[in-house]
Amino acid sequence: MTMPDKGADKGGKAAPDVLLREKLIGFQREIAELKQINKEQKQAAEQGEQKLLLGLFEVLDAFDNLEKNIQDKEESLGKTGQRFVKSTRAVQRKLLRLLRSCHVEPLEFPDNKATMEQCKVIATQHDPARENEEIIAQERKGYINTERKQVLRKAEVVTVYNDGPSMHSAYSSQNSS
Secondary structure (H helix, E strand, O other): OOOOOOOEOOOOOEOHHHHHHHHHHHHHHHHHHHHHHHHHHHHHHHHHHHHHHHHHHHHHHHHHHHHHHHHOOHHHOOHHHHHHHHHHHHHHHHHHHHHHHOOEEEOOOOOOEOOOOOEEEEEEEOOOOOOOOEEEEEEEOOEEEOOOOEEEEOEEEEEEOOOOOOOOOOOOOOOOO
């Protein structure tokens, strides 16, 4: 003689509370899986955004380098050269506006001091007339997401350091004193 299942009623069917419990467990599993998928998709989207932004920063670096090279020679350019310079500056401004619309801004240093959170010091120089950590030159701009208050890329800077030997970098355009 077979004993009826505890979860079954007299007709051999599963009791409603057992079915509900199984359904609930199934839904909880699905919710957990969907949360995991959502988390993975969010991470992938953030990585894609970061990769895109870093690429755009490289384009802005190219514009900055072009600007440095053109500054001294701009007056000697003909009309075509001057139009080219004007056009490249317009493209650069559009790119910066696009980044600003996404809450991305170049880092600014109102006190002209380097901070570890926002700067990577690539070289130092002695200058007794200035304070330590004062920025002498910004070799590459840094960028911040103003909405998240997150530094996306640190600025690469040359700073004053009077308490020891100067540090030189092959990347620095500054001449040591």
